[in-house]
Amino acid sequence: MEKETGYNINFAQALVAGGIAGTSVDVILYPLDTIKTRLQSKSGFYSSGGFRGIYSGLTSVIIGSAPGASAFFVTYEYFKKSLGTLFPDTKYSSLIHMTAASSVPNHTHRKYVEPWEAAICGSFAGGITAGVTTPLDVIKTRLMLSTKDQNIHNYSGITNTFYRILTQEGAYEKVKKTLYKHEIFA
Known part of the structure; x- marks a missing residue:
């Protein structure tokens, strides 16, 4: 009798489960991250709020966390299913899970992606992620x-x-003040 290695879930299930899982982790760990940030503050832990309001800013994390975690788990399930079809023997299950977890979203109809193509796709995906998060x-x-x-x-x-x-501390304001202060291009 073969042991069940996982659930065969669809796109919507992976999307929702990933969003809930990622958001749950962030909600649970958020107070620790707040405390760590306040401990690193130049004005000191208690001046930065101490233990008060340790969930302040959580909404912005949830807005970014749920979509990112959903995308990760949808991609993970897709690659896990595809690799499981190519390598059905259970001795490859650990390799399949590791490969699926580290896969870059790079949907193609080809069977092989060149390393330089994966690097470019990974860089592009990382840039978009950084720009959003x-x-x-x-x-x-x-x-x-x-x-x-x-x-x-x-x-x-x-x-x-x-x-x-955006209005008081944005990059434009910083550059403008620096140029003015140092009389650059004056």
């Missing part, structure tokens, strides 16, 4: 370090924090 991570960090005792750095909610970073 970095702003959310900045918002999360600002909300983690925000306290009601600070008038200047008190952020309230994702929209408020995003708007303030």
Whole structure:
């Protein structure tokens, strides 16, 4: 009798299960990340909020976490199923799981992808991921370090924090102030 090695789930099931799993992990670990961030703050742990509001900024993490985890698990299930068809012997199951978990989303009709093609696809996917998640991570960090005792750095909610970073602290403002301060191109 052959042992059942996993469930044969469809796209929607992998999408929902991945989103729930990723979000659950982030919700559970979020307070530890907040405490770690506050311990690393230049103004000190208690000045940055101490143990108060350790879930501040969680919404921005959930917005980024659920889609990312869903995409990972959909890709994982797809490659696991495809590799399982190519290598049906159970002695390959560990290799199949490891390969599926480390696969880059690179859907192609070819049986072989050149290493340089995988590298380009991985770089492209990583760039997109960083572009989407970095702003959310900045918002999360600002909300983690925000306290009601600070008038200047008190952020309230994702929209408020995003708007303030964009209008008051964005790259344009930083470059403009630096050029003006150092009289560059004056």
